[in-house]
Amino acid sequence: MCHGFSGTRSSVMPWADGLAEAGFDVEVPLLPGHGTDWRDLEGRRWREWAGAYEEACERLAARTDLLFAAGLSMGGAIALHAAARRPVAGIAVVNPGLGFYDWRVRYIGAFRLVQRTTGPIEEEGAPEPVGDEGDYSLTPLAAVHELKRLFRAVDRSLPRVTAPLLAFRSDADPVVPPSSLERILARVRSTHVEVVRLHRSAHVATRGAEGPLIVERTAAFFARCAQDPSARRNAIGA
Amino acid sequence: MHAMDTPSPSIGVVLSHGFTGSPTAVEPWAEALRAEGFTVVTPLLPGHGTSWEDLATRSWHEWYDAYEAAYRELSRECGAIVAAGLSMGGTLALRLASREPVVGVTVVNPPLVVDDPRSHVSGVLRRAVRTVPGILNDIKRPGQDENAYERVPVAAGHELKLLTRDAAASLPRATAPLQVFRSTVDHVVTSGRSLAAIVRRYGGTDIRIVRLPNSYHVATLDYDAETIFAESAAFIHGLSQGAAGRADARSGA
Numbered sequence: 001m002c003h004g005f006s007g008t009r010s011s012v013m014p015w016a017d018g019l020a021e022a023g024f025d026v027e028v029p030l031l032p033g034h035g036t037d038w039r040d041l042e043g044r045r046w047r048e049w050a051g052a053y054e055e056a057c058e059r060l061a062a063r064t065d066l067l068f069a070a071g072l073s074m075g076g077a078i079a080l081h082a083a084a085r086r087p088v089a090g091i092a093v094v095n096p097g098l099g100f101y102d103w104r105v106r107y108i109g110a111f112r113l114v115q116r117t118t119g120p121i122e123e124e125g126a127p128e129p130v131g132d133e134g135d136y137s138l139t140p141l142a143a144v145h146e147l148k149r150l151f152r153a154v155d156r157s158l159p160r161v162t163a164p165l166l167a168f169r170s171d172a173d174p175v176v177p178p179s180s181l182e183r184i185l186a187r188v189r190s191t192h193v194e195v196v197r198l199h200r201s202a203h204v205a206t207r208g209a210e211g212p213l214i215v216e217r218t219a220a221f222f223a224r225c226a227q228d229p230s231a232r233r234n235a236i237g238a
Numbered sequence: 239m240h241a242m243d244t245p246s247p248s249i250g251v252v253l254s255h256g257f258t259g260s261p262t263a264v265e266p267w268a269e270a271l272r273a274e275g276f277t278v279v280t281p282l283l284p285g286h287g288t289s290w291e292d293l294a295t296r297s298w299h300e301w302y303d304a305y306e307a308a309y310r311e312l313s314r315e316c317g318a319i320v321a322a323g324l325s326m327g328g329t330l331a332l333r334l335a336s337r338e339p340v341v342g343v344t345v346v347n348p349p350l351v352v353d354d355p356r357s358h359v360s361g362v363l364r365r366a367v368r369t370v371p372g373i374l375n376d377i378k379r380p381g382q383d384e385n386a387y388e389r390v391p392v393a394a395g396h397e398l399k400l401l402t403r404d405a406a407a408s409l410p411r412a413t414a415p416l417q418v419f420r421s422t423v424d425h426v427v428t429s430g431r432s433l434a435a436i437v438r439r440y441g442g443t444d445i446r447i448v449r450l451p452n453s454y455h456v457a458t459l460d461y462d463a464e465t466i467f468a469e470s471a472a473f474i475h476g477l478s479q480g481a482a483g484r485a486d487a488r489s490g491a
Contacts, residue, residue, distance in 0.1 A: 169437070182434040185447065195437055195445040 001028045002053050002075030004097075005147055006139055007204075008035045012072050015094070015206045018215030024222070025064050029056040033143070042140035046150035053078045057086060068222050069163075072206055073097045073176065074147060076167075077154040080184065084157035090225035091190075092166040092218045094205050095173050098151045098180040158187035164228075165190045166221045168198055168205060168214055175203040194221065247317025249341070249478055250277040252308045252334075255384075256325030256456075257398050258372060260287050262385035264324050267458045270467035276474060277316055281308040283327075285394070290369060294391030298401035305330040309338060320344060320474055321414075324458050325426065326398060328418075329405045335416075336408035336441070342477040344417040344470045346457050347424055350406045350432040352399045360396035367392050376425045376455035384456050402432075409439035417446045417473045419457060419466050426455040446473065 001019075003012050009028045016026045032048040033041035053071075061067045066089040071079035076096025083091045165188060169181050185193060196217050201208040251271055255263050261280040268278040284300040285293035305327075313319055318341040321331035328348025335343045356363060356370070374386035420433055437445060448469055453460035 178438050182430070182437060185433065185437060186430045189449070189451075191449050191451070193447040193449070195447065197440065197443050197445070199443070 001026060002069075002071035002078045003028065003031065003034070004071075004073030004075045004204075006034065006038070006041060006143070007073070007075075010207075011204050012070075012075070012206050014211045015070070015072075015214055015218070018212070019070075019219060019222075022215070022219040024068070024219070025060060027056045027060050029053055038140055041143045044143060044146060046146045046153065049074075049150065050078055050081055050153075054082050054085070057082055057088075061086075066226055068092065068225070070218065071096070073203065074150065077151060080161055080165075080188070081150075081154045081157050083163050084154075084160035088163045090164045090166070090222050091161070092168075092221060094168040094214060095170055095176050095203055096167060096180060096184060097176040098155055098183055099177060100175075155183065155187070158184060159189055161188040162190055164192040164194075164221070164225050166194045166196065166218060168196045168217070170198045170201040170203065170205050172201075173203045247478070248277065248315070249275075249318050249320060249474060250279070250312040250316030251320045251322050251474070252305060252312055252331070253278055253280050254283065254305055254308075254323040254327030254330050255280070255286070256323070256327050256386075257394070258286070258290070258293065258374065258387040258390055259325070259456075260385045262383070263456055263458055264327070266463060267322075267324075267467055267470070271471060271474070274471040274475070276320075276471075277312065279308050279312055281305060290387045290389045290391050290394075293387065293394045294368070296394060296397065298397040298404075301326075301397075301401070302330055302333060305334060306338070309334055309340075318478070320477070322470070323348065325349065325455065326401070329402055332412060332416075332436075333401070333405040333408055335412035335414050336405075337411070340414050342415045342417070342474060343412070344419075344473055346419040346466060347421055347427050347455055348418070348432060348436075349398070349402050349427045350409070350435040351429070352395075352402055353428040353431065354395075356392075357395060357399045360392060360399055364392040364396050370395070373426045373455075377460050378423075378452065378454045379460050382456070382459040384459055406435050406439065409436065410441040412440060413442040415444040415446075415473075415477060416440060416442055417448065417470060419448050419450055419462075419469075421450045421453045421455060421457050421460075421462070423453075424455045 001012050001016050003009050009030055016028050020026045029052045031052050033044035068090045069079040069083045069088045070092040072094045074097055076093030079091055079093055198205050198210045201210045206214055253264050253268050255261050264280050268280050271278045281304050283304050285296035320342045321334045321340045322344045323331040324346045328345030331343050331345050369389035369391050372388045372390050375384055450457050450462035453462040
């Protein structure tokens with residue numbers, strides 16, 4: 001299960017804990033540059049984030065029968081990227097992002113050379129951070145540039161995604177535009193896609209009022225995937 | 239396993255054909271659902287099954303009224319109704335779901351946005367051009383015939399456009415679990431915009447999308463028809479268990 005950009009594991013912990021209670025073996029890798037300080041995030045490349053997630057996949061695959069990929073926001077994009085590159089039995093994403101609302105991102109390549117940081121990635125009404133998530137009061141533009149590169153790489157890989165996909169989408173998400181999910185749905189080759197609309201959640205829906213719904217639906221979806229014989233073939237790369 | 243459950247209400251399915259088509263396209267689907275124990279009606283929409291000249295005089299309200307009338311009549315004998323349809327029949331199903339209580343919606347390649355660029359000027363075009371070539375038999379499997387009109391009256395195409403606009407605007411009011419079958423190649427509903435409109439605007443919580451990799455628009459007569467029959471039956475059975483899919487997970491098979 002992958003957390004989002006400049007976020008940490010606490011954003012997805014209720015989801016992870018819920019699935020663990022349902023009997024799944026869950027790993028929530030802390031992505032490089034996260035959980036410490038924004039200066040640490042600054043030098044990171046998108047392949048380090050994708051790589052950390054894929055290493056967690058390898059570890060889990062070695063000790064379980066079926067592997068599922070999950071993620072929130074950018075973590076959703078990283079989960080999809082992994083699912084394009086290795087067999088998984090199913091994928092669950094919450095408000096997956098392939099782009100931003102902010103128009104300035106288009107020029108991020110140039111901006112980052114003149115401006116080092118921008119404000120924190122934040123939305124009104126976001127849940128309070130749990131524990132010490134590190135200092136991300138500023139967002140390095142170099143990291144935003146890497147994020148954009150990640151989105152492009154994930155977009156290119158989507159046609160190789162074939163596992164069943166469950167996508168949760170908040171009606172009112174001020175961070176990720178609806179076009180991201182639409183693009184994902186248009187480009188993946190999964191035979192089965194389920195979309196669960198969240199009418200009472202913001203971007204970090206995993207920590208909102210519908211967090212338990214996300215857990216319940218994910219567990220039920222993964223259970224159905226596990227029972228489907230073609231999913232098993234998918235999962236072992238047959 | 240379910241010996242102590244209260245019996246599920248009898249489920250009726252209103253299943254409509256598409257624009258310029260006929261029930262021929264949906265009869266095999268109806269038969270498959272009947273074999274699963276559901277009561278299925280396949281209304282013949284006004285202006286269809288007669289002639290394109292007849293269709294040219296009809297408004298989309300007449301098509302919707304016929305779909306709704308079938309719903310009302312079926313409601314007298316069945317405790318729960320599923321709205322279903324192929325193509326424009328699916329659009330009618332979605333519109334019904336935004337206005338009447340249904341337990342679920344299952345549709346194949348429904349238009350919520352008209353992709354044909356001529357539709358932008360249909361209001362004017364219909365006065366100048368009477369008909370355009372038909373959209374019938376977009377089917378990959380050879381030897382199939384959906385029994386539809388060879389010509390499409392532009393006036394009726396204009397009505398279809400108005401219907402899709404109204405249905406798209408109504409989507410937020412529909413809340414029942416929804417299943418959409420979508421052919422990866424469709425020469426009638428050509429773009430992803432209709433599916434995107436559904437995903438963006440549907441008022442319900444659950445939307446299941448099943449891709450049909452080996453069919454064109456009239457998928458109910460095409461290579462993936464059996465997938466439609468089996469998966470829609472499973473979907474409807476799941477509805478009667480209270481919540482789609484949840485019973486599967488809990489029973490821990």
